[in-house]
Amino acid sequence: MKFILDEYIEKYLQNEDNADDRKIARHLKKIIPQTRHMDKKTFNKIIEEFKKKMNNGCNFKAAFREVCEEYVLVGSRIKADLPDNFTRIIINDSKFINYIVNNRSIPVSRKKIKMIVRRGDRGNIERLFTGINLGIKKVVFATFDENDPEVDPFRKCNLDDIVNMLALDISWYKEKKPLRAVKIRYTNKKSVIKRFPVFTDAGWSDRFYPAKRNDKYGRTKPLKRTLKGMPEIVHKNIKLGKVIVDIDFLKMKESK
Numbered sequence: 001m002k003f004i005l006d007e008y009i010e011k012y013l014q015n016e017d018n019a020d021d022r023k024i025a026r027h028l029k030k031i032i033p034q035t036r037h038m039d040k041k042t043f044n045k046i047i048e049e050f051k052k053k054m055n056n057g058c059n060f061k062a063a064f065r066e067v068c069e070e071y072v073l074v075g076s077r078i079k080a081d082l083p084d085n086f087t088r089i090i091i092n093d094s095k096f097i098n099y100i101v102n103n104r105s106i107p108v109s110r111k112k113i114k115m116i117v118r119r120g121d122r123g124n125i126e127r128l129f130t131g132i133n134l135g136i137k138k139v140v141f142a143t144f145d146e147n148d149p150e151v152d153p154f155r156k157c158n159l160d161d162i163v164n165m166l167a168l169d170i171s172w173y174k175e176k177k178p179l180r181a182v183k184i185r186y187t188n189k190k191s192v193i194k195r196f197p198v199f200t201d202a203g204w205s206d207r208f209y210p211a212k213r214n215d216k217y218g219r220t221k222p223l224k225r226t227l228k229g230m231p232e233i234v235h236k237n238i239k240l241g242k243v244i245v246d247i248d249f250l251k252m253k254e255s256k
Contacts, residue, residue: 012060027206075196083149
């Protein structure tokens with residue numbers, strides 16, 4: 001049975017030369033109709049917004065990106081018990097450090113940021129991140145260890161495994177130096193609503209898969225079958241200084 005967006009997406013595929021964009025469009029064509037854990041009226045409204053923009057001349061990719069800006073955090077509220085702390089992985093530590101430098105009212109050098117993080121003094125870390133958001137975008141993705149919810153789920157993992165377990169996209173990373181990331185452990189603020197991740201939260205990506213009907217929260221689909229998928233929740237952006245528990249810089253091992 002055809003989905004209402006199929007013809008629009010097929011038209012986009014016929015006119016798009018970029019292989020990566022074609023792959024993503026095919027993926028979205030498959031998973032958007034599988035969306036669960038979203039109010040039906042909201043879902044239908046999103047689809048109508050897609051149609052309206054494409055009927056007005058936008059291609060599928062442009063329409064998708066515009067709609068996603070408006071409809072983040074529209075998944076159902078998660079009712080399952082969640083741990084006291086979450087873990088967030090941010091790929092590209094340089095970009096994260098630049099974000100801190102550019103958004104602090106009191107200047108701080110990149111070298112000092114790394115020194116403060118390395119020393120692990122809680123008071124200095126909290127002061128460093130005062131006024132700094134947990135993420136750059138409106139929506140924050142986070143995870144935890146299902147078997148032992150209060151521990152760091154990646155305490156025994158290297159960055160390569162983390163990237164694969166979370167199905168993170170690093171295809172953009174072309175630098176010669178090994179990939180680096182930031183691992184942030186932070187408090188689950190009860191006042192902040194946690195939601196099921198949906199395709200509008202994930203954006204233009206072929207790595208996201210919607211939660212199944214009976215799932216308690218979202219779940220990543222690992223890039224390697226030997227690794228397990230991780231729980232996945234989303235919530236609004238919050239100030240990091242108020243919730244940070246621990247932070248660490250991770251480095252991908254160099255190929256031999």
